[in-house]
Amino acid sequence: MALLVDIEKKLRDFSLKVSFEADREVLALLGASGCGKSMTLKCIAGIEKPDQGRIELDGVVLFDSEKHISLPPQQRKVGYLFQQYALFPNMTVTQNIRCGIRDKKRAAEILPEIIAAMHLTGLEEAHPNRLSGGQQQRVALARILVNEPQLLLLDEPFSALDSQLRFQLEEELRRTIARFGKTVLLVSHNRDEVFRLADRIAVMNRGLVEVCASKKALFAEPLTRTGAFLTGCQNISSLEKLPDGRIRAVDWGVNLTPPREADSASFVGIRMQDIRPAGPGEKGNNILFCRVEEEIENPFSVTVMLRCGEKSTALLGWELDKETWSALRGETVCIRLPEESLLLLEE
Amino acid sequence: MDWYPLLNSLRIAGISTVIIFFVGIFAAYYIAKAPRAVKGVLDVILTLPLVLPPTVVGYLLLRILGPKRVIGAWVLAVFGFKMTMTWWSAIFATTVVIFPLMYRTARGAFEAFDETLAYSGQTLGLRNSYIFWRIRMPYCRQGILAGTVLAFARALGEYGATSMIAGYTPGRTATISTTVYQLWRTNDDAAALKWVLINMAISAVVLLAVNMLEKKQKGGA
Secondary structure (H helix, E strand, O other), X not given: OOEEEEEEEEOOOOEEEEEEEEOOOEEEEEOOOOOOHHHHHHHHHOOOOOOEEEEEEOOEEEEEOOOOEEOOHHHOOEEXXXXXXXXXXXXXXXXXXXXXXXXXXHHHHHHHHHHHHOOOOOOOOXXXXXXXXXXXXXXXXXXXXXXXXXXXXXXXXXOOOOHHHHHHHXXXXXXXXXXXXXXXXXXXXXXXXXXXXXXXXXXXXXXXXXXXXXXXXXXXXXXXXXXXXXXXXXXXXXXXXXXXOOEEEOOOOEEEOOOOOOOOOOEEEEOOOOOEEOOOOOOOOOEEEXXXXXXXXXXXXXXXXXXXXXXXXXXXXXXXXXXXXXHHOOOEEEEEOOHHHOEEEEO | OOOHHHHHHHHHHHHHHHHHHHHHHHHHHHHHHOOHHHHHHHHXXXXXXXXXXXXXXXXXXHHHHOOOOHHHHHHHHHHOOOOXXXXXXXXXXXXXXXXXXXXXXXXXXXXXXXXXXXHHHHHOOOOHHHHHHHHHXXXXXXXXHHHHHHHHHHHHOOOHHHHHHOOOOOOOOOOHHHHHHHHHHOOOHHHHHHHHHHHHHHHHHHHXXXXXXXXXXXXXX
């Protein structure tokens, strides 16, 4: 494994207890803001000090509380892309990038190369406050790449940008990551971004890594409530096991047939897009007769809020395309929650 | 006309400003990073000279530096000179009085510094001293410059503590402010007015400089 992290640190509201490994891949830390993602990156970079534990990169011990090793950030060879990019405001683009070059004798040869590669030609003498968000990101990445790090930390790389710019920059960043070819840790709370950029995803909640899995496996089977929520599952209900092997979704007020034994699961979820319409007289499991409480129009789809049971305390959201909905539209609607789409989740 | 008071005032203010530039920045940098409780206590102690009457500062300095007091007696015994009643004695007075001005403005500037700039410098392998002088100081330069100029202006006008520790000897310890008082006391109104006008001109220039610096800072550099 290229990167090995196993650290603990007491924070104000909870304790950070993070443990994961990463190979030459993109590993995303997915979590709500304030869950300890950025703090984890800071500990790896050496900006913050964990209370105890161990961090290893390519066989080099960066931190070991037992052996009292804690390399200064200068010696860790970790590239850190900050949320606001942290360009030095008093320096030009060239001077900023030059700061990243460790062997200054090679600056004359490296600078023109990286400036061309990162599409910064013509901006060499500009100061950061004259650059667009995208250009700032490219300068920050150039400055990190010339530093030749063994590990790249990306902290919410698109949070400082307009949504129109994001997609284009994501494409650029994907290429930069491919060129870099070593371990990358990406911190984000955006599931789409994470799915497109990462190979594996670690779901974080209140300082703990709950699940660490390949992105496909995680989106198919998020395993925990946080995982389901962060991968975009909006419909989550607490669950009670019934004697006949079925389950009761308490919040929705309905009984359902689960895809498998509920075991220790305490929540059930279904993605808004996975709900299916049920034809009149259709037989099968998990067919529900619902009242339409609200209709929300999205640019390319409709979200319908449904009340499924008499005692339901939460509505079920269903997202479907506009044509299908216009054919079904009414005060009530019949739906099917396919067993294979139900997610059984642990707390 | 004898220009000695102008020369003396300028050199006292200049030297004490240079001293306080480094001491004030040093104190501000470390105290800005200190834990809250420590910060609160040190802040009170270090700001005290700003609100104390200069005569109180002068009194306290004489208690330490006077020829029969702890440090004063030791210096007299070892090096054979008195620390009071020389032109440079006034430097002790002015440094103490202007320290809070430099310290407070520099601390405000350091607290506004975006710490991620220092972090990113560290991860790029830049030395901490490089980060301090080439990134942190330029970022805070307007606040620090304003503090320096303000401290210089205050040093130039110091009277109370200076007159106690350096006294007034024409051609030796006379400064503009002590000269004005002396000339007024001896009814030399015309000469006093001349020094008053000179002093006002210098102060106006200094304040103009402060204003220009502050405007530039608001406009964003």
